[in-house]
Amino acid sequence: MLVKRTVTGIKPTGTPHVGNYIGAIKPALQLAENPERETMYFMADLHALNAVHDARKLKEMTYEVAATWLALGLNPDTSLFYRQSEVPELVELQWILASVTSKGLMNRAHAYKARVSENMEHDREADDGINMGLYNYPVMMAADILMFQGDEVPVGKDNVQHVEMARDIAGAFNRTYEDTFKLPSHVINEHGAVVPGLDGRKMSKSYDNTIPLFVEEHVLEKLVKRVITDSKGPDEPKDTNNSTLFTLYQEFATNEEIAQMKRSYQEGIGYGKIKEELFRVMNRTLQTPRSVYRELMNDQQKIDQLLHEGAGRARNEAQTMMHTVKKRVGLK
CATH class of the missing domain: 1.10.240.10 (Tyrosyl-Transfer RNA Synthetase)
Incomplete structure (x- = not known):
């Protein structure tokens, strides 16, 4: 039986609500029930740094989101569950991938273009308030996927481009050096993609119309x-x-x-x-x-333990991949 690996990033940028559950958590966890899929879930705390610059807040939200997924059925015994920042090889791979990624590709990223457009509308400098973490976000996401040879990435419609860019980056590396990375595909959850909030608009913290889980x-x-x-x-x-x-x-x-x-x-x-x-x-x-x-929020050491154990398993695989990558690019 051919088993496909799915990689899901979970960004800890707020207390999870019913819209998150229906639109992302529920469909992602259903994938783990499929015997033809191997599932990986990671707390994308490095990605969160682009927007969250409060250390205490980031730490607390990471616990909240991790506890939410565990409480709703994520089984770390059958799915790999880890904290992104505990796998430093990901940052190393990001730099190597950046060396084969064109600036033009980054310029076309929807998130970056949206921020530039917003700045222009308000008569600000085009790159006002845009940090390099946001600009390089697609390269880091590519590293998250390519490091573990992900076959499929569950995403909302707004994030399809990130998976397409990961494919472009993988292709650029493979052409420049040697065939190394799989080209991932996206999986869209059509049902429940837009969840209405209390006022009928899309459920969102920015509208203050959410139902916390x-x-x-x-x-x-x-x-x-x-x-x-x-x-x-x-x-x-x-x-x-x-x-x-x-x-x-x-x-x-x-x-x-x-x-x-x-x-x-x-x-x-x-x-x-x-x-x-x-x-x-x-x-x-x-x-x-x-x-x-x-119970989990009252025993955060348990959450740390589960994430750390998952990171250990992820690092074993990441170190093997980085040995191959470094050899192919000429690094020791």
Whole structure:
């Protein structure tokens, strides 16, 4: 059986919310259930340095995000789970890859272009506030993937370009020296890619419309009650396609419950009742992970231990790859 390796980077830049769970965590963890895939998950704390310049905050968010993934089912015994900064060979590979990467390719990166465009709109210098970490982000991401010969990288639509750039960088190295790196492909989770928040817009911390994953039950219930709906009465048929409540409900309910809720929408059901059902299925799903999350956050040494053990396994592989890479580029 041909096993494909998937590599998933997890950037610790905020407390995880329901949108993160539906859009990224849930589909990424489902890959680990596939016997034809070998999964690697890493805490991208080096990437986070581009935006987070508070050491205490970065450390705390790294624990929060790692605990979240572990609580939701990431098994470090069957998947490789490690902290990016504990594998220094990645930074070494980044420099070597940078030597075969054109500046023109970096100039075309969407994230960089967006920041330049924003600066120009506000009559600022084109590169105002843009650090080299942001500019070189695609090269570091390429190192994350290529070091471990990743076959597939699960990403949102906004990040497809990063995987394409990793392919370009791998191809440039292979042509310059010797065929060394696999050319990775992207895997897009079409379902649940855009998760609506409390106000109907995309769930995002910048909109202040999120539902944090592990809030207390009574807080979760209050947040669900805040979801904005239209003015249709209880007996009027409702459209599931444009319903924030139904979009969230189907991510936590069973197939039978989803089918029943669809019928209720067609026949007529009050929004208050829908919200009650949404809270029920969400709380059912999150109750046990919430408890595990709290245990982990109260024992952060356990998180450190798991990440350190994973990093040890990752470094063994990284050192072997770097021996090959250095030999091919003429380094000792």
